[in-house]
Amino acid sequence: MTPKTALTIAGSDSGGGAGIQADLRTFFANGVHGLVALTAVTVQNSLGVQGFTEIPADVVTAQIKAVASDMGVNAAKTGMLATAEIIRAVAKTLDEVEVGPFVVDPVAASMTGDALLREDALEAIRTELFPRATLITPNLDEVRLLTGVSVVDAASQCAAAEALLEFGSRWVLVKGGHMTGTADCVDLLSDGREYISLSGPRYETENTHGGGDTLASAITASLAKGASVPDAVAAGKKFIERCVAEAYPLGAGVGPVSPFWALGPS
Numbered sequence: 001m002t003p004k005t006a007l008t009i010a011g012s013d014s015g016g017g018a019g020i021q022a023d024l025r026t027f028f029a030n031g032v033h034g035l036v037a038l039t040a041v042t043v044q045n046s047l048g049v050q051g052f053t054e055i056p057a058d059v060v061t062a063q064i065k066a067v068a069s070d071m072g073v074n075a076a077k078t079g080m081l082a083t084a085e086i087i088r089a090v091a092k093t094l095d096e097v098e099v100g101p102f103v104v105d106p107v108a109a110s111m112t113g114d115a116l117l118r119e120d121a122l123e124a125i126r127t128e129l130f131p132r133a134t135l136i137t138p139n140l141d142e143v144r145l146l147t148g149v150s151v152v153d154a155a156s157q158c159a160a161a162e163a164l165l166e167f168g169s170r171w172v173l174v175k176g177g178h179m180t181g182t183a184d185c186v187d188l189l190s191d192g193r194e195y196i197s198l199s200g201p202r203y204e205t206e207n208t209h210g211g212g213d214t215l216a217s218a219i220t221a222s223l224a225k226g227a228s229v230p231d232a233v234a235a236g237k238k239f240i241e242r243c244v245a246e247a248y249p250l251g252a253g254v255g256p257v258s259p260f261w262a263l264g265p266s
């Protein structure tokens with residue numbers, strides 16, 4: 001049987017832990033056929049991002065149109081978008097092709113602190129992509145850059161969600177992985193009417209490279225299969241929890257979260 005399709009519009013991670021590599025294996029692990037519009041090639045390992053080269057914006061557009069016109073896209077997500085020009089091209093293309101539910105992970109920097117966006121491009125994500133998004137999934141650093149709100153507890157997480165919804169997405173997931181002083185990892189999902197707190201154990205590990213990409217891709221895979229946003233996010237949270245629990249060291253720096261458990265017992 002032909003599986004549902006999910007499109008990732010994102011960059012390549014040469015270290016294989018994040019970016020399109022994380023997205024494609026997460027789609028696979030969730031039973032969805034992965035499609036790709038590559039935006040950038042990063043030179044990256046467990047120690048950080050040594051550099052990147054972006055793909056020309058018209059080539060990003062052409063990739064999206066090629067797969068959408070022929071194969072059909074049941075849901076799509078963005079990761080690293082590199083430049084304001086690529087962001088504007090993606091926004092324009094989304095007005096011309098049908099991609100189903102659209103998840104925007106506003107990736108600004110790697111977890112090692114290296115920039116994955118040229119200057120001024122986060123503003124373009126906010127103005128061009130958030131209004132078109134079914135769901136946006138910022139982490140706490142991105143929340144601070146976008147709204148100025150520092151999330152330190154449940155009340156400020158709620159305030160951040162409200163501020164982010166003003167930018168026009170249907171739903172927002174304020175991820176709490178970087179919140180300090182909490183025993184659990186709490187992500188807050190809201191559409192401005194419902195406030196759904198998704199709580200799970202915080203695992204003791206340094207190896208969380210690719211965590212945000214994996215969560216957003218798992219959510220996108222569920223949306224491609226027809227789940228509602230709250231159900232897709234709940235399933236994504238369960239998926240990423242297991243991936244963090246089984247994360248492994250690789251290289252001298254930060255290792256990747258692991259989807260290998262999804263293959264079943266070896």
Ligand SMILES: Nc1ncnc2c1ncn2[C@@H]1O[C@H](COP(=O)(O)OP(=O)(O)O)[C@@H](O)[C@H]1O
Nearest residue numbers: 139175176177178185201202203211212215244
């Ligand atoms: N140590 C951890 N244990 C369990 N879950 C975690 C841990 N760190 C992050 N998560 C979860 O992984 C997902 C990614 O979160 P976060 O780290 O906030 O985003 P990002 O990877 O984009 O920086 C969230 O669902 C978060 O709750």
Ligand SMILES: Cc1ncc(COP(=O)(O)O)c(N)n1
Nearest residue numbers: 011012018019110111209210
């Ligand atoms: C190509 C690419 N896309 C996204 C990330 C963010 O992932 P992380 O925050 O885990 O470094 C990354 N490092 N590289």
